[in-house]
Amino acid sequence: MKFLTEYRNSEWVKQSLSAIEKATTKRWNIMEICGGQTHSLVKNGLLELLPENIGMIHGPGCPVCVTPASLIDKAVSLMEQDVVLCSFGDMLRVPGSEKSLLEAKAEGGRLQMLYSPLEAVQLAKENPDKQIVFFAVGFETTAPSNALSVVQSSKLGLDNFSLLVSQVLVIPAMESILDDPYCNVNAFLGAGHVCSITGYKDYRPLAEKYKVPIVVSGFEPAELLLAIHRVVLQLEQGRHEVENCYERIVCVDGNAHAKKIMEEVFETGAQEWRGIGIIPDSGLVIKEKYKNFDAVKKFSLKDSKKHIKNQCVAGEILRGVKKPKECPEFGKNCNPSHPLGAPMVSSEGACAAYYNYV
């Protein structure tokens, strides 16, 4: 397949590995932000092929993994109020403090799996007697379509559609990781699909402030290795610049239309991250102008005070402090059929990637 097989070319992979080996003179720890990149590194065996001195640290860029249990609890409480909760399929088995969406459905809750928030708008249009809530989860990649669903609903005058929002932002998360006293990250691979929306110029102040190279990367083996090579060259030469190794998708300013619709509906606000806690200005919240489409306000949803009682160390996994196999539950009480934490549920979660491929 064009634009895919060439990025899996074994000759390119060998050349990049050899270039990384030649350029590396000391230990460097590189965090890939995105769960899709983690998955590709693990699935393609790149962690074993990289030189010993290159340590890949898996970051918090799996949206399912970072959605807090308190938000799942809110979604469950909506289902118990006879609301139709619509969600992407990957959220269905993520544990809340007491139950997942799928378990709530088994108890009689109304749950609809969809592929787009615009399908939920259509559902609301066709069912004016039902309240439809879309679970709007994700990084900057999903925010434009979620924003569009609000604008469309507003134009249609729908009063039975709203969003339960858990939109997270990459740059504040990177800053929080760099501020952590246990941080041992020397450089980042930037998340390619997020940068396709945001562009990458906003990373420059971060690279400058913390003196860390940031190289935007794609997801195929040859792309990841090219980006790692560029990171290593910067580290070895004492540079800390923002580079783009995903030029086939990403441009410096990102997607102007997508950013405009995000800004129309959302503004930044404090956001809770699963296992990490609240990071200021790390999320998107619905603006006052569209408050009628905010399910938390519409249904007066309160924060749950319940806590998950198990030994899941998802927070340490998501901050890159621990690797999945260092969790005492990994492969014992926790596996993809019986996940104790979100990183084992999601196909982009580091624990699921290690379970399936390492």
Ligand code: SF4
């Ligand atoms: S292996 Fe399971 S319990 Fe351990 S951190 Fe991962 S998801 Fe949580």
